[in-house]
Amino acid sequence: MALYADLHRHLGGSVVPRILWRYFQRHSPDLAQRFPQYREFEEFYTRERNTLDEYLELHTLVESVQTEQTLPYFIYRLIRGAYIFENLAYLELRYTPYLRTSEKFSQFERIEQMQTIVEIVGKASQVKEYPIVTSQILCMHSRLPYEVNKAIVDLAADMRDYVCAIDVAGGDAHYAQRLDEFVGLYEYARSLGLNTTGHLYETTDGCYPELLPYLMRIGHGIQIPLLYPELLKEIARCNQCLEICPTTYLKTGTLDSLYELKVVFDRCFEAGVDIAICTDNAGLHNVRLPFEYENLLTQDVIDFKQLQACQDAAFRHAFAWPYGQRPATLLMGLLQETYSQDEEDSLLAL
Numbered sequence: 001m002a003l004y005a006d007l008h009r010h011l012g013g014s015v016v017p018r019i020l021w022r023y024f025q026r027h028s029p030d031l032a033q034r035f036p037q038y039r040e041f042e043e044f045y046t047r048e049r050n051t052l053d054e055y056l057e058l059h060t061l062v063e064s065v066q067t068e069q070t071l072p073y074f075i076y077r078l079i080r081g082a083y084i085f086e087n088l089a090y091l092e093l094r095y096t097p098y099l100r101t102s103e104k105f106s107q108f109e110r111i112e113q114m115q116t117i118v119e120i121v122g123k124a125s126q127v128k129e130y131p132i133v134t135s136q137i138l139c140m141h142s143r144l145p146y147e148v149n150k151a152i153v154d155l156a157a158d159m160r161d162y163v164c165a166i167d168v169a170g171g172d173a174h175y176a177q178r179l180d181e182f183v184g185l186y187e188y189a190r191s192l193g194l195n196t197t198g199h200l201y202e203t204t205d206g207c208y209p210e211l212l213p214y215l216m217r218i219g220h221g222i223q224i225p226l227l228y229p230e231l232l233k234e235i236a237r238c239n240q241c242l243e244i245c246p247t248t249y250l251k252t253g254t255l256d257s258l259y260e261l262k263v264v265f266d267r268c269f270e271a272g273v274d275i276a277i278c279t280d281n282a283g284l285h286n287v288r289l290p291f292e293y294e295n296l297l298t299q300d301v302i303d304f305k306q307l308q309a310c311q312d313a314a315f316r317h318a319f320a321w322p323y324g325q326r327p328a329t330l331l332m333g334l335l336q337e338t339y340s341q342d343e344e345d346s347l348l349a350l
């Protein structure tokens with residue numbers, strides 16, 4: 001069995017529609033009333049949006065029900081699904097911890113509560129019957145004040161057992177007016193020895209070369225090969241990996257068809273830039289990782305060899321995968337031992 005790694009998945013968008021709808025029915029009478037029928041809810045939840053901002057609005061629906069008390073409920077189901085249906089061996093889960101804290105608290109209290117949230121997510125991700133290596137990426141947010149974003153970086157540095165990196169999210173058009181601030185925060189994060197990724201070059205409004213030198217991986221980055229292919233050489237030299245999440249671009253209206261990604265993959269392969277194929281919001285899209293792979297193959301965006309190169313790259317660029325190689329290589333080692341033992345046995349039997 002092939003085992004996969006997903007490097008880019010949001011906690012908010014990882015709840016599949018049926019789990020969320022069931023949760024509303026059981027625990028949230030207001031939302032249950034708004035969506036009495038599952039089909040209607042699924043249609044509303046998974047339909048394509050016109051812009052990235054409109055699409056991100058949906059996250060607030062999930063964030064409102066993902067609290068200190070309910071996070072273990074959602075994470076258990078997320079890990080179970082990822083293990084059973086997606087063959088994940090490794091998962092980096094990202095979210096903005098501040099947006100899971102209680103709105104009743106002051107900013108100071110909410111910053112304090114973030115530590116508890118990270119602990120809850122970390123513990124809930126370790127499910128004995130569904131073993132997956134997991135780690136968290138904490139997202140700074142383009143709409144949160146500087147003090148909160150800085151506290152998120154400090155928290156990542158303080159909780160390295162659970163957290164492997166930081167990110168910035170919230171819509172890439174909104175970094176523009178505070179670009180210096182985010183450059184400073186990334187500089188600070190690197191000075192603390194933190195790993196970094198960032199939602200960048202996702203849409204045509206999110207192209208900030210000033211942030212690139214601070215990133216070890218680039219969240220999306222598709223506009224680089226599409227609009228600024230001259231940057232690819234430097235990206236390859238810095239060994240920065242693009243986290244490409246195919247279904248997202250259709251749901252946000254960024255691309256009209258998956259086939260438009262062919263030039264993205266071709267130019268990256270040509271320039272020697274690694275790509276990890278990821279889900280972003282597997283629940284919100286109702287598209288799990290193996291289907292992202294399959295869609296790219298059936299639509300002739302990539303071939304099997306390229307797919308395997310991307311799957312290898314995902315493990316190579318994983319921030320918290322402890323083994324250096326992808327699990328298939330480890331299995332191959334085990335199989336070779338079995339084969340050579342069999343060979344020896346059959347020789348002895350002669």
Ligand SMILES: [Zn+2]
Binds near residue numbers: 008199219280
């Ligand atoms: Zn994302």
